[in-house]
Amino acid sequence: MDWGKLRFFLNEVRRNFTRNVIMQLTAIGTVTVMIVLLGVFLFGREAVARIGDQVVHQIEISVFLDDKATASDAHDAIIAIRSDPRVESVDYVPKAEGLRRMRERLRNQIDTSLLTSNPLPDALHVRVIDAGTVAAVAAHVRKLPHVADVEYAHDAVERLLRLSDVVGKVGIAILALLIFTAAIIISNTIRLTVYARRREIAIMQLVGASNTYIRLPFICEGLLDGLLGALLALAILALARWQLLPKITTALPFVPADVLHIDPTLLALELLGVGAAVGILASWVSVSRQLRV
Amino acid sequence: MISLRGVSLVYPNGTRALDDVDIEIAKGSFVFLVGHSGTGKSSLLRLLYREQKPTRGEVSVDNVRVDNMRNAKVPELRRNVGVVFQDFKLLQDKTVWENVAFALQVTGARTKDVMRQVPRVLDQVGLAHKARVFPSELSGGEQQRTAIARALVNNPKIMLCDEPTGNLDPVNANEIMDLLHRINLKGTTMVVATHNAQVVDRMRRRVIRLEHGKITADDERGFYHVTDAGETTTTVVAAFK
Numbered sequence: 228m229d230w231g232k233l234r235f236f237l238n239e240v241r242r243n244f245t246r247n248v249i250m251q252l253t254a255i256g257t258v259t260v261m262i263v264l265l266g267v268f269l270f271g272r273e274a275v276a277r278i279g280d281q282v283v284h285q286i287e288i289s290v291f292l293d294d295k296a297t298a299s300d301a302h303d304a305i306i307a308i309r310s311d312p313r314v315e316s317v318d319y320v321p322k323a324e325g326l327r328r329m330r331e332r333l334r335n336q337i338d339t340s341l342l343t344s345n346p347l348p349d350a351l352h353v354r355v356i357d358a359g360t361v362a363a364v365a366a367h368v369r370k371l372p373h374v375a376d377v378e379y380a381h382d383a384v385e386r387l388l389r390l391s392d393v394v395g396k397v398g399i400a401i402l403a404l405l406i407f408t409a410a411i412i413i414s415n416t417i418r419l420t421v422y423a424r425r426r427e428i429a430i431m432q433l434v435g436a437s438n439t440y441i442r443l444p445f446i447c448e449g450l451l452d453g454l455l456g457a458l459l460a461l462a463i464l465a466l467a468r469w470q471l472l473p474k475i476t477t478a479l480p481f482v483p484a485d486v487l488h489i490d491p492t493l494l495a496l497e498l499l500g501v502g503a504a505v506g507i508l509a510s511w512v513s514v515s516r517q518l519r520v
Numbered sequence: 521m522i523s524l525r526g527v528s529l530v531y532p533n534g535t536r537a538l539d540d541v542d543i544e545i546a547k548g549s550f551v552f553l554v555g556h557s558g559t560g561k562s563s564l565l566r567l568l569y570r571e572q573k574p575t576r577g578e579v580s581v582d583n584v585r586v587d588n589m590r591n592a593k594v595p596e597l598r599r600n601v602g603v604v605f606q607d608f609k610l611l612q613d614k615t616v617w618e619n620v621a622f623a624l625q626v627t628g629a630r631t632k633d634v635m636r637q638v639p640r641v642l643d644q645v646g647l648a649h650k651a652r653v654f655p656s657e658l659s660g661g662e663q664q665r666t667a668i669a670r671a672l673v674n675n676p677k678i679m680l681c682d683e684p685t686g687n688l689d690p691v692n693a694n695e696i697m698d699l700l701h702r703i704n705l706k707g708t709t710m711v712v713a714t715h716n717a718q719v720v721d722r723m724r725r726r727v728i729r730l731e732h733g734k735i736t737a738d739d740e741r742g743f744y745h746v747t748d749a750g751e752t753t754t755t756v757v758a759a760f761k
């Protein structure tokens with residue numbers, strides 16, 4: 228390892244970075260804002276997904292078998308439905324069990340002893356893994372032999388899906404805009420550094436420095452902007468995670484405490500990655516455009 | 521070593537800086553480029569280190585075509601060609617040592633080589649004792665020596681000097697020319713564009729004269745002024761137009 232070479236290079240980066248502190252801080256600040264919002268968005272999306280999962284979990288497809296279905300027909304239907312990879316579970320409720328459950332549910336409301344015969348069909352309660360597949364699974368099940376009727380909470384599912392779709396798209400649009408803004412500000416900062424160092428760059432080109440070598444300190448400058456901004460954002464997000472989130476979950480009962488268990492390390496790494504990538508890309512574009520020979 | 525064949529250069533604004541120029545420069549030679557202001561001397565030099573591409577014709581340096589050279593190859597060319605300017609082009613916030621070392625460091629040289637080469641060239645240009653001094657604390661002559669040391673530190677085969685004595689008094693100008701001459705005697709091909717008649721006449725080297733982008737004279741042991749014997753009348757007439 229050639230320490231002298233490394234020291235010279237790091238010194239170049241430091242000089243770039245400290246040349247215009249105000250611009251540098253602006254770039255870092257923009258990245259911070261971007262990453263904080265990105266973090267909140269990703270976290271929020273995960274939380275909404277979990278809330279959605281809970282709701283969706285309560286949505287089941289009720290499958291009613293016809294009168295002629297025997298226990299073995301019911302068994303065949305269960306096997307057929309279970310073999311569908313989209314299905315999470317199938318719960319078999321024979322008519323006797325159905326009646327018992329209904330009696331339990333309606334106890335104290337009507338006198339169930341009045342029911343002399345059992346009006347209920349044999350039923351299967353199906354849960355799917357992904358809410359988006361409810362309609363398809365229901366349609367599939369409807370075609371099985373001895374299935375008389377299929378019911379599920381149509382509207383609830385569709386409205387939920389549409390909502391999370393819209394929220395996702397709006398979020399992504401806002402984020403794209405933010406990332407774009409951060410990239411512009413970083414490349415503008417780099418542009419100013421390139422301008423401030425134009426004499427040095429001219430001499431580097433004159434004495435035969437390679438393009439990569441000339442670009443590298445500027446790329447590092449962008450990388451530093453991105454990383455420092457992301458680190459600052461992570462600090463803010465961590466503070467919010469440990470100070471604010473427990474208060475939110477207690478204040479809003481529909482937010483499952485489950486969200487507290489979302490793994491922060493993976494999210495943190497993703498955010499650092501985004502910060503670094505934006506920094507590198509923005510400076511790369513900026514430097515390439517200006518150093519074209 | 522250097523060859524131009526049918527080279528023309530027309531700038532985007534329509535200025536014809538060079539017009540069908542043919543030149544051959546042998547390895548190890550010392551050549552002056554002379555001519556009035558705006559006749560294309562700097563433009564010609566710029567073709568040789570690929571700061572500029574010719575509009576037409578072939579340019580070869582060290583047996584390599586540079587007119588159609590890929591951009592990625594240009595740094596390699598420039599490590600073989602040292603360039604010196606009238607205005608020195610030194611970095612004011614770096615010392616003499618750092619300015620010279622810079623040329624090695626930015627080409628990725630090992631620290632070991634930097635430590636060996638920089639003192640060698642500073643010694644060669646007679647600035648070893650000023651290594652720790654900033655350009656603003658140097659005389660013009662010393663600044664130009666620093667620039668020459670920087671051009672020299674990559675051991676170039678060719679040195680191109682664009683009015684190296686333009687900002688210097690006669691004493692310093694002579695010293696710089698003697699330095700360039702000594703470097704040339706060690707084998708470096710030297711091309712010097714200049715307006716300094718006294719220096720050209722004293723050294724009596726090959727003189728190539730440009731007028732309006734054309735070569736009007738090329739004398740093995742020439743003078744700065746065109747009135748000398750051996751030159752054609754057309755040259756004289758053209759020069760006095």
Ligand SMILES: Nc1ncnc2c1ncn2[C@@H]1O[C@H](COP(=O)(O)OP(=O)(O)OP(=O)(O)O)[C@@H](O)[C@H]1O
Pocket residue numbers: 531532533535536537555556557558559560561562563564
């Ligand atoms: N980048 C440029 N764009 C357009 N025209 C240019 C450019 N550089 C030089 N010229 C023109 O080309 C011609 C030759 O210029 P050049 O600088 O080569 O002359 P020169 O012989 O070096 O002059 P001087 O002795 O004053 O340095 C001039 O007419 C000049 O105005």
Ligand SMILES: [Mg+2]
Pocket residue numbers: 561562563682
């Ligand atoms: Mg000139």
